Amino acid sequence: MSGVRVMVVDDHPMWREGVARDLTEAGYHVVASCGQGRQAVRVVAATVPDVVVLDLQLPDISGVEVIRGLRAARPEVRVLMLSASGEQQDVLDAVKAGATGYLLKSAALAEFLEAVRRTAAGEPVFTPGLAGLVLGEYRRLAAVGQPRSTGRGSPPPRLTERETEVLRLVAKGMSYKQIAERLGLSHRTVQNHVQHTLNKLQLHNRVELTRYAIERGLDD
Amino acid sequence: MVAHVSAPGGFEVPLWRAVAVYRVASLAYVCVVVARDAGRYAHPLVAGALVLLMAVWTAVTAIGYAVPARRGWPLLLADLAVVLAILLVTPVVMGRAALAADLPTLSVAWLGGPVLAWAVSGGRRRGATAALVLGAADLATRGLLTPSALNGAILMLLAGVVVGHVARLAVTAGERLQRAVELEAATRERERLARDIHDSVLQVLALVQRRGEHLDGTAGELARLAGEQEAALRALISDAGPAPATDAPVDLRGLLGRYASATVSLSTPATPVPLPPVVARELAAAAGAALDNAARHGGGRAWVLLEDEGSAVTVSIRDSGPGFAPDRLAEAAAQGRLGVAQAIRGRMADLGGTARISSTPGSGTEVELTVPRR
Incomplete structure (x- = not known):
């Protein structure tokens, strides 16, 4: 786990902090956490994360736009999407735009950490959905x-x-x-x-x- | 229904304005006719007075019908009575000689005013009634049936029927528009609520579940409950709005969505899977029966996969139970599983589809329901 750099993007402050804490406790290096998509795209080049944990529904720009921006700035970054409500077309569009993993926010902590580990290792994370x-x-x-x-x-x-x-x-x-x-x-x-x-x-x-x-x- | 007719800003407002314009225009024509023929009338001065009365009544009706509350029976009856009175005195004013020469009657097209007003206020039947009353009176008072008089009466009858029909159409269209506007407002409100719930409640419930689920005892139980509520609420806000017409195709994803929960995972395409309502309901019910069975014998979790292959639609249900070897069907029957299986098979056969039930020890029991598209 050590050495894997993670960025957390979520507009919900409680979630952002909770996820960052879980990741830090599990030994990940949380290099940035953002509440907005544009901000995430701006800082990705400077913070060089290996994995971005991305909430699909952000207040400013769509999940697809965030993923395109992230990959344009840092092509080797891997994106694990989280979403609370499972908007299906959004999830599919995000996968087509280059996200390699997807998890519902209600997933168990162990499931989430396993998903981050596999995303960092370059493996796709597929839910049945x-x-x-x-x-x-x-x-x-x-x-x-x-x-x-x-x-x-x-x-x-x-x-x-x-x-x-x-x-x-x-x-x-x-x-x-x-x-x-x-x-x-x-x-x-x-x-x-x-x-x-x-x-x-x-x-x-x-x-x-x-x-x-x-x-x-x-x-x- | 009737309340909508007088609703402000409805489609009938322009119709009433058109009636007023018609009356003013036809009055102008009356003036021209009287000015031209006055010399041949028996009582030219009385004819002038009658035209003045017609002008006053045109103004009264224009102002009267402009306000919805005044478009009732009193004004409609008064309108018909005044015009009828003018019509009845016309032969006397014009004199036998003028009538015999087939000169246009004094009130000519202006007679149509109350016919149009009645038609707009109450539709075809009222328009026709007013036209028949005025037409009969016109023909009776002349004492002789000339082609132009008959033409006038028939044109008036046709105008009453057509305008009445159009007025009804306008009212119906107004009501439909009103319903559409209300529906749209309700949909907007629902979407706003869904966004709010998504941004706040769902996030917190998911967080509670995630941070609490590995705890023992009550805390873990509470976290599990929070997760179930999260799933239920999510299904509720993503549910498709009002029920569509009875024979319109139904998106099977919506019907299966009700089964999704913390223990039942649902996988579907991102695009709608339309089926005739009867087929969709039966297929969803068969899937529900399979899920009930899975909950009884399965071992807690279940997965539903919906696939649209174009020519057929397939719903697969798998549980996480111990499963059974193919040669142990008898045992499965003894456990009561086969009864449900037969019921599901029957349901699918009625739809022209098939149900395939398979199981391998260690990876649960699987039910595959397929319905061909016709």
Whole structure:
């Protein structure tokens, strides 16, 4: 744990302090805590955190904007989202913008600390809810991608059969260990499958954003 | 309903103004006609006096109908009576010779005033009634049926019916707009409440749960309760507003959302999963039965996954119980699990769908409900 630098972004002062205290007690180095998104984007370059624990609903700018700002200033930063109310589209947009982990605020302390540890180690943190969102997003992309398959735009990303299987099991609440046992895979392989589903979605999102920007002449 | 008709700022205000404008314009036409034909009337001076009376009555009705409270029966009846009186004395004033020459009657188009007023105040039937009364009186007093007199009466009847119809439409549209405005205000209020609750209560409840759950005894119990309330409140504020029309497609996510709790995790797509209301309700009920079963035999936690594959919709329910080996179905039946399973299968068969129940020791029991989209 020592040496891992964490930034906490949450507009609720009690939460911010509580989370910072929990992290410090667990041996993390809390380098900054902010109540607003713009402030977080401003200080991220100076405080060089490895992990940002980010509340998705901030008073000034959207979670997606915060994540884009953070990654523009410090591309290697990893973002673990927390949200109190699980606004599904917000969570999905944040994942597509580059967040690699998601947890409900009601998650247990041990669960939270484990999520921070895994985020710091570069592993995706999927709740069952997030797996359901990602599965739904791949199906949505496949459905809207079909009619214009000959037109512009990159082809929609697809899940392999194995990836679909793994995501469904994650969505049904199984741990990586249980999934590995059921499918006869190694823990590491299960983790890679999950990571892949996320990478493909984020890559597609970046390509689409770039294409959109070029089409609109915003590419500067 | 009727209260809305006189609501200030409603759609009928411009209609009343139009009636007033019609009366002034038709009065101007009467003046032109009388000025042209006065020489051929039996009593030209009385005709002039009648025009003056018509001008006064035009002013009275314009002012009278402008105020909603005065648009009642007294003014409507007085309006009809005054115009009827003018109509009845017209033949005497004009004289036989003028009538026989088929000159336009003294009041010509101005007769239409009360017809329009009655139509705007009460719809088609009232408009037609006023038109029939005036038309019959007009034809009767002339003593002979000329084509132009008949034309006038029929046009008046048509005007009464059409204007009455339009007036009803305007009132209905006004009421609908009123309802839409009220609904929007209620939705806004709900969204504001949801934001407030989200920013304050939910955060504190989540914090209480997180900081207290690892404590023993009462404190831990309180923290667990706080967590349950947090989940319930979250489901409440994210619930979709008022119930839609009965046969409109229903978003299955909303129906399944009721089952989400501290012990039941719900995974859905971010976009709506629309199904016909009957199918959505039955599918949600089957999922509920599976969850009840999971709560009885499962071991505490359960997960629900909703997937929309386009041609079919699948709801999977998994519990964290010990599960059972496939060759121990008899034992499962003895535990009372199969009865519920059969009920769920029956429900799904009615929808043209399937229910698949599987279990592996160590990873709980899984129920997979699939319904094809037609």
